[in-house]
Amino acid sequence: MPSPHLKTVRLQADALVIGGGTAGCAAAWLLAEKGLEVIVLEKAAIERSGCLAAGVNAVNAWIAPGREAADYARYALEDAHGIASWGLLLSMSARLGEAVGFLDRLGVPFHRGPDGRYVSRSWRNLKINGGDIKPALASCLKDRPNIRVVERVHALCYLAESGRGGEGALARPARICGAAGLRLNAPELVAVEAPAVVCATGGAxxxxxxxxxxxxxxxxxxxxxxxxxxxxxxxxxxxxxxxxEMRFVALRLQDTAAPTGTLALGQGARQVNALGEDYEPRYGNTTSQRVLAWRAETEAGRGPCAMRAGPLDLPARRALTRSYLHMSPMQALKFLEGEAAAEEAAAAAAAGAGAASGAGNGHREFSFQIEGTEPYVIGGHTASGYQVDESRATTLPGLFACGDAAGGAPQKYVSGALAEGFIAAEGAALYLAGLRGKADRPPGDAPADARTPAAGPLEAGEGALASLTLSRLERLLEGFASGPAPAYGPEDLEEAMQKAMDLYAGGRGSGYRYGLEGLREAGRRVLGIWKLAFALKAETPRSLSRIWELLERLAVARHLIAHLAERTETRWPGFGEYAGHPGPDPALELFINSRLEAPPFVPPEDFGRHPPMMLRRSLADSRILDGPRPSLAEGGQPGPLFPGPAVPGEGAPSGEGA
Amino acid sequence: MSVVFEPSLCVSCGRCASVCPGTLLEAGDGRPARILFPDDCWGCASCLKACPRRAVRLTLPPALGGLGGLLSCGREGGRLVWRLERPGREPADFPGDPEGEGGY
Structure with a gap:
């Protein structure tokens, strides 16, 4: 598949949404409602793509009557041990009811009581039969003349207009104006030009x-x-x-990673150790403390730990199995296989005793071993992601982010991701209106401010950086298409990366612990693997996509390592532990941000020699929590791994909490 | 190990491949559907729900506690009906919820 045979197809729209998962569908729907022409680029197919492919059995971000948005925001902030943005949480929480209503109108079956009200599991959880929630959600984009969903296209890089004022094509972009992607089922590059872009690609x-x-x-x-x-x-x-650095480790039923909350909230199940002790109260009740509880009990030799519920009668067991069928078919299969085997064993025992069977209808205890997963980076559960302001604008003009891709607002779940999709769509629509307003004005009238540049949508003659990026991308892809293939493939390099991260950047294999020298080693290995990746060869668009996915993970891993090294404390003990820095450091009630200087736009072969990554600390906007507040004067240290001039408060026009 | 196709039941409609969130399946052109990258499967069962003929089944690998059973999914009157098949045993059907009913 030599690159000359990669045909480039150009599309245009007012707004581009990258990723048609939960947040992306909401964003695209609202942009279209506002009368804008929308293109959705989707790596798979929106009917089942994203986190909701298998479904979900609860809406975990909801606010019961009598509670307020601030209650939910406070819960999320406390669960994040203070590192989250109050403003972002509040703006999301205020839209949760609207998000739930949106799902209800799309036909997602909510459980209702005799009075017609939603059946809730607590003041912030609703039960749903969500096995088909994603097709229902995706249906809001169907048959709309101003939405074009382009599926099986892997978005590779943004297109941008270069800054004006003679800074050259490599200056920081004036604004993002589209993206280019690779078609997975045809040798085609798809370049979408759109003056507003919403990134809804999920986490890692x-x-x-x-x-x-x-x-x-x-x-x-x-x-x-x-x-x-x-x-x-x-x-x-x-x-x-x-x-x-606020990685997410999910405490789940062993093997299938099915949720424990269904058992805990639905059946009152508790975590117990091998001695039968209910150990949870010893560790606290934030998400990360619950993970710590499992790890500490296991490390103390009191495992295996399990979620134990019951004894439950047959109807209760069936209902529980159904609830798992709505989001974790593998766990449901495990239930069904286990039930069938138990019934047979009971029948055999009864037959042996000469008595009639019927044991299958009896009460039976449900006990399932639990474990922590490998760490993920995901803005829907923690505060990781793009730095955004309350309109979900990133630090790059024209680029918005929502859902798992957007940082600062943890505990989003399905409804919070939808809420952020709405907010990002409104932000993008306002931004577009601003661009148009300026374009309509006489030349010279518009002030040259960085957030809304004095130019209309991309036209011929503009977009110098966009063209440069496209031609660089084509050249880069050509490099992957020609020449002899190395003895290793992308899967081998992925393994090497995962091993390096597991050993030295706090994977499960190292008990989620890490230290500075280990992080340095992980960083060296990631850059070594990066170099090897540039020798990989692809024969099909599909295999090229696989190489690109490796580069994506390596780039995120490199930034993650730098973030982990910068946060010299242990704030979320279940998610990770910085050796030698036990416990939280009040001086680190800060956000840690990073970005590349002199952005290359496409993955650079010499990533290791690339100009330093900037690390910036900004005040965590946790104004409702008590305790001493750090001052910014204490921050601003160069990162220990990739040192560069760290400039507190500089460079982030959106600067939520800065 | 992940999803298992039964070629004799497949009608090559391509629905499974069109929904797969990992772009892992190949179907259509009169050939029975198959999984091209079995180790990449997430186990989400999207293809099970899309298949009109129960031609694709989910299995849990022994490393994850699986006992060799196969789960498939059909639709009756808008409701999902799951089926467990085990070697040497009669298949057992397991109806999904009626709308809005849960009880867990």
Whole structure:
């Protein structure tokens, strides 16, 4: 598949949404409602893509009558041990009811009581039959004349207009104005020009060695198809990312990574150790403390730990199995197989005793071993992702982010991702209106401010950087298409990366612990693998996509390592532990942000020699929590791994919390 | 190990491949569907729900505690009906929820 045979197809729209998962569908729908022409680029197919492929059995971000948005925001901020943006959380929380209503109108079956009200599991959880939630959500984009969904296209890089004022094509971009992607089923590059872009690509799985072995490696909690691609695009375009070091480790039923909350909230199940002790109260009740509880009990030799519920009668067991069929078919299969085997055993025992069977209807205890997953980076559960302001604008003009791709606002779940999709769409629409307003004005009248440049949508003669990026991309892809193939493939390099991250950047294999020298080693290995990746060869668009996914993960891993090294404390003990820095450091109640200077736009072969990554600290906007507040004067240290001039408060026009 | 196709049941409609969130399946042109990258499968069962003929089944690998059973999915009157097949045993059907009913 030599690159000369890669045909470049150009499309145009008012707004481009990258990723048609939960947040992306909401964003595209609202942009279209506002009368804008929308293109959705989707790596798979929106009917089942993203986190909701298998479904979900609860809406975990909801606010019961009598509670307020601030209650939810406070819960999320406390669960994040203070590192989250109050403003972002509040703006998301205020839209949760609207998001739930949106799903309801699309036909997602909510459980209702006799009075017609939603059946809730707590003040912030609703039960749903969500096995088909994604097709229902995707249906909001169907048959709309101003939405074009382009599927099986892997977005590779942003297109941007270069800054004016003679800074040259490599200056920080004036604004993002589209993206280019690779068609997976045809030798075609798709270049979409759109003056507003919403990134909804999700978070990153597969940075660390997966829990499940070998051929079961993809049986993980987070979608293995989410590679952090949207962040990689942002990194190479010079966007600022925040709080990557707040990794997420999910405490799940062993093997299938099915949720424990269904058992805990639905059946009152508790975590117990091998001695039968209910150990949870010893560790606290934030998400990360619950993971710590499992790890500490196991390390103390009191494992295996399990979620124990019951004894449950047959109807209760059936209902529980159905609830798992709505989001974790593998776990449901495990239930069904286990039930069938138990019934047979009971029948055999009864037959042996000469008595009639019927044991299958009896009460039975449900006990399932639990474990922590490998770490993921994901803005829907933690605060990792693009640095955004309250309109979900990133630090790059024209680029917005929402859902798992957007940072600062943890505990989004499905409804929060939808809420952010709405907010990002409104932000993008306002931005477009601003661009148009300026374009309509007489020349010279428009002030040259960085957020809304004095230019209309991309026209002929403009977009110098966009053209440069496209031709660089074509050249880069050509390099992957010609010449002799090395003795290794992208899967081998992925393994090497996952091993390095597992050993030295706090994977499950090292008890989620890391130290500075180990992080340095992980950084060296990641850059070594990066160099090897540039020798890879692809014969089909599909295999080229596989190489690109590796580059995406490596780029995110490199930034993640720098973030981990910068946060010299242990704030989320279940998610990771910085050796030699036990416990939280009050001086680090800060956001840690990073970005590349002199953005190369496409993955650079000499990433290791690339100008330094900027690390920036900014005040965490946790104004409702008590305790001493750090001052910015204490921040601003150069990062210990990739030192560059760290400039507190500089360079982030959106600067949420700065 | 992940999803298993039964070629004798497949009608080559291509629905499974059109929904797969990993772009892992190949179907259509009169050939029975198959999985090109079995180790990349997430186990989400999207293809099971899309298949009109129960020609694709999910299995849990032994490393994850699987006992060799196969799960398939059909639709009856808009409701999902799951089926467990085990070697040497009669298949057992397991109806999904009626709308809005849960009880867990």
């Amino acid at each position: 799985a597969g940075l660390y060695r997966p829990n499940n072995p070998g051929r079961s490696g993809h049986k993980m909690w987070y979608p293995p198809f989410n590679t952090g691609g949207g962040w990689a695009m942002g990194i190479f375009a010079g966007a600022e990312l925040t709080t990557l």
